[in-house]
Amino acid sequence: MKDPKILYEKRAKHYAGRKERLTRTINQLSNVRLITFLAGCGLAGFFYMTHSTSWSFGIMALTIVTFVALVIWHQNLRTRQNYNQVFYEVYDQALKRLGGEWKTFSDAGEDFKDSAHPYSEDLDLFGVGSLFQWINTAKTFGGRNKLKEWLTEPPTNVELIQKKQEAIKELAGNLAWRQRFLAEAQMAKGPIKSPNAIIEWAKTYDKSYLRPGVLISVRALPIVTITFLLLYLMTAKVSYWYPLTGVIIQTIILFTGKKRGKALNEVYTYKESIKIYEKMLERFEKRSFQSDYLKALKLGLYDRDKKPAFKQIKKLSSIAELIANRDNSMFLAINILTLWDIQCMIALESWKERSGRYLTRWLETIGELEALSSLAIIRFDHQDWVIPEIITERPGIDAVSMGHPLLKEAVCNDLSLDRRSGILLITGSNMSGKSTLLRTLGINLVLAYAGAPVCAKVFSCSILQIYTCMRVSDNLGESISSFYAELLRIKQIVSASKTHSNIFFLLDEIFKGTNSQDRHAGAKVLIQQLSKSGAMGMVSTHDLELGSMEHESERRIRNYHFREYYKNNEIHFDYKLRPGISTTRNAMYLIKMAGIDVEENKL
Incomplete structure (x- = not known):
């Protein structure tokens, strides 16, 4: 396939030129139509005043026929002009998506946000800056809902995912047809209502x-x-x-x-x-x-x-x-x-x-x-991304050079999880990349199950049910504190792990609403229970004491960490995942950067 940016720019320029030429023709035709009408009426009136009635009616009839023909021609040109405007906007939007300006797109899927969903809120599937806003080109009610369904209800049939992969690959290679198909929906004068x-x-x-x-x-x-x-x-x-x-x-x-x-x-x-x-x-x-x-x-x-x-x-x-x-x-x-x-x-x-x-x-x-056309955009725009392999012989995930698809310059990491060592404990200092890593794997799994390419060089995964507990906040309307809301999410994950063997979880700083001793004890018990049930997942934490679980579990739980470094009295991160427990801390340094006086021996 050709370079997407060059192709988008060429076609956007082409349709902009066609639209400009049609606009000139339409303006000229409007003048011709007015002149025809005035001249015809004037001649008909002249012959009528000179008692040439037959000539008067003949000219009037000819004027009406000509005027109607010009009106029809004018309407046809208007339709073509609208089509060219839509095509230009389609390719202009494609350029904005490629250039990282997609957060300005009007349809962010806000109506699909659901705090009760097992993972959509935590993985940024809907809303401003979301996966939906990035890829969606669907305009019909059914198209938007189908894309939402594929992102939130992954299929259990491996063959179905593979068939969708082939369809997405084929549509990606048919750019002109795909853009014309999508442009038809954009010709609607207003939003296409539920049918x-x-x-x-x-x-x-x-x-x-x-x-x-x-x-x-x-x-x-x-x-x-x-x-x-x-x-x-x-x-x-x-x-x-x-x-x-x-x-x-x-x-x-x-x-x-x-x-x-x-x-x-x-x-x-x-x-x-x-x-x-x-x-x-x-x-x-x-x-x-x-x-x-x-x-x-x-x-x-x-x-x-x-x-x-x-x-x-x-x-x-x-x-x-x-x-x-x-x-x-x-x-x-x-x-x-x-x-x-x-x-x-x-x-x-x-x-x-x-x-x-x-x-x-x-x-x-x-x-x-x-x-399918929305997902095909990923395949066409990111031809170096891999089509994931959906495996059935064993549960697990293997990723090489995996990055976050929504980040323009994502740092890539390798990951591997299987039944034998299925839980990764991620430690590291503040802002080092722990939460982003969890979301990176989660959102790539969502894309894989939808049939789309993922941001990685190699990616294989089994069918897993995703659950997350990352962004949890108070619900004043329901009188639910953030800690209790977190407990409800964790209860959902634990219950699922007792009845299903293919649970995959992402936990970010769990039990942060309680004291450090209870947080440590609660997190340890939870991770042990999830490991015992056979669930796989990732846990980010500041609690370095949890690192002892790798030895205690005989490496069913493995330690990984992120680190920071300092240069010219500034803090820097490389966002690279390394084995083992974190050995660095930066909280007091960040507190000092906020303008709070901190003794040097506290740093």
């Missing part, structure tokens, strides 16, 4: 509208009434009672019985979203793919009669267009004469009967494609 209401609407249909007698009556009555009306207007041989009787009958049919307004308005409300779904499905269905996962998605895009999904969605979009302007005062007469509402209901119920039950699957497919 749940229209999905529920599509699941059931009213058979009464599809009865042969109803179909014949609704089709025939307007023809008879309009025929009598035209005959009445064109000849004196037909009494006005004939068309009037037809109008009265149709009015009674239209305004009595079932209430159709709610159903019709519901579909019209989703008109813009339906059109977006149609375009996205068409992009996907007209493209050939090689990966099994993408092929399987395509197989589900047909209705009962094996017609392509995008054509059926297009048909629903056309019906939604026909429902427009129902509240217009002029529409009332058209509605009565043609039984328009009932005609639309017949079309809708017929569509639901044929395709309604498949709508859920079609929209889910769009959501999966958006989520």
Whole structure:
């Protein structure tokens, strides 16, 4: 694959130039349209004043036709201009992501934040500066939710992860198609709402509208009434009672019985979203793919009669267009004469009967494609990152040169955990990198289970259930202190370790809300219990006395540490993980840096 930055810059420049040229053409066309209208009206008026009526009407007709053609041309150019603007923004955003400016992206997934989730808060999956904000390009309701699901509900099926890896790899290599697919959703005028209401609407249909007698009556009555009306207007041989009787009958049919307004308005409300779904499905269905996962998605895009999904969605979009302007005062007469509402209901119920039950699957497919495309960004932008190996023969994690994916200049470290030595005790001074290391492994596991590449040169892992206890705070609304909130999280981890054999935990400075003696005793008992249950994980601590557990556990618990060094009376960190217990401290030095007087012998 080509260098991402060069490709993004080239395409952003290309679409910026196209947009600029279209803007000039549109401005020129606006002037031509105005001149055409004024000139046509002026000439028509001149010939009318000179008693050349035929010329006047001819020029007026020509002016109207020309003006309408120019308006249509103008609208088409506007649409192309909007597309080019969206494409430019897509590539500009890609450049910002690559340059580390992604924290300015508007969608940070704040609505997905959940303090009760086992790990999402501690691993920065949602919110400002989160994994979601970094990679998400999904615009539909289903796409955002699918990406959230993959980040928070890792699959238990290894084969499924491997299939997603292949799909993400293929989509990463199809940049132009992927960006066009995502751009279709960005053409929406506003946020794409949840489709749940229209999905529920599509699941059931009213058979009464599809009865042969109803179909014949609704089709025939307007023809008879309009025929009598035209005959009445064109000849004196037909009494006005004939068309009037037809109008009265149709009015009674239209305004009595079932209430159709709610159903019709519901579909019209989703008109813009339906059109977006149609375009996205068409992009996907007209493209050939090689990966099994993408092929399987395509197989589900047909209705009962094996017609392509995008054509059926297009048909629903056309019906939604026909429902427009129902509240217009002029529409009332058209509605009565043609039984328009009932005609639309017949079309809708017929569509639901044929395709309604498949709508859920079609929209889910769009959501999966958006989520896959978001994850494919990682593969394309970071081609030196590795696609993780998901192992089944043994539980464990092996990582070589692993860094934090959200840090632009991450320091990389090696890690290895298995059932025999499955708990790492990380010590080190303040700000040395202990918490970051825990989050580094946690967020790379999340990416691995989602099918995405991870920030490492080598990475393999088994399927593990992740639990964390890192950021714990008071909950004043529930009258819960931070210490008690921490106990609740730890209880969740302990309970899970008693019932599952694949628990992976990350604990950061546990029991910090109590005295040092109780903290030491509590932490030791907890780590021993988790080790005995077979859980694997990492624990960061300032409590150096816990280092004795490596010998006591016969290296089922292993010690690692970070260190700092001083240069020119300044503190520095290299963030490199080393075996053994920490031998340095910096708290008093940092206190002195804060302006507090500290005796030299205390440093």
